[in-house]
Amino acid sequence: MAVTSTKDIPIFYKFYFLWSDPLICLWAVYMDFFTPSVVVNAFIPSSIAPRNPQFDFLLQQLGGALLMLAILDVVLLRYSKDVMIWKILQAATLTYDLAMLYSTYDALKSQGRLSFASMRPAEDWGNVGITGLAVVVRSAFLLDVGMKGGKGRREKAI
Template identity: 35%
Template sequence: MAITDNIHPIYTLWFLWVDPALTVMGMWVNFLDHNLALQAFFSTRPPAALFAPFLYQIGGMGTSYLILMLTLLRYTHDVNIWKMVQGAILPADFTMLTAVYMGLKMENNLALGGWRWEDWFSVIITVICTEAALKSSCRR
């Protein structure tokens, strides 16, 4: 069995196409639309200019992940390399979930009934990404 056979087709689709597309969207928002970036966390947004340095930093982090996904994962189908890449990105997923939780808590909006579409989108997409990374990095 070739080492390529160990990467399930769903992970190939997700990590070579879907996750990079989501990362590009996140980078675009963090670099170019600061108001939308803040809207993902706060319904009563503070002025975006105050958060611009942090949003650029988040966009830069996404750029690093995107380069790994578009180059390293396409260069090799070594399942161990794929696991290492996903393991390296996992902390960002957990941090994103923590950030969403903190934003909802700051807005006194932890009750599911009060969530906006932005809240649902952030949580659902991040949970799917986290679950896929966990499953692929723990696969034997």
């Protein structure tokens, strides 16, 4: 039997999608708009290339996309009791997370910094860790892991 109501969603997923995810998005929005040097340095160390303020509009667009996602998390997920709506939003957001992981990989590769030793703890591991956790949580949710009545729960043999 498939999960159809949000009352069947475990508290962990509810907390992550309704509170943690929007707060992470809002933190990133703040960073994109008000601390662009920190954001750029997180992907391209200033020792490799200095920040060019003419490209700040890209960070502002990224911030706008993350603000939209935060609003969808806060408003749409609280409005809808339909698990399929939750799954559609999480599937769409998962594609964004995967694009973020790929772009981080591509940036590190082009900078010759793919080895574990060359990755910076806060910036590189922080980016990969936060986004990687989101990928794991969203994937588990989409696969019904831990859901009442979902595929991720073992049924008792009769």
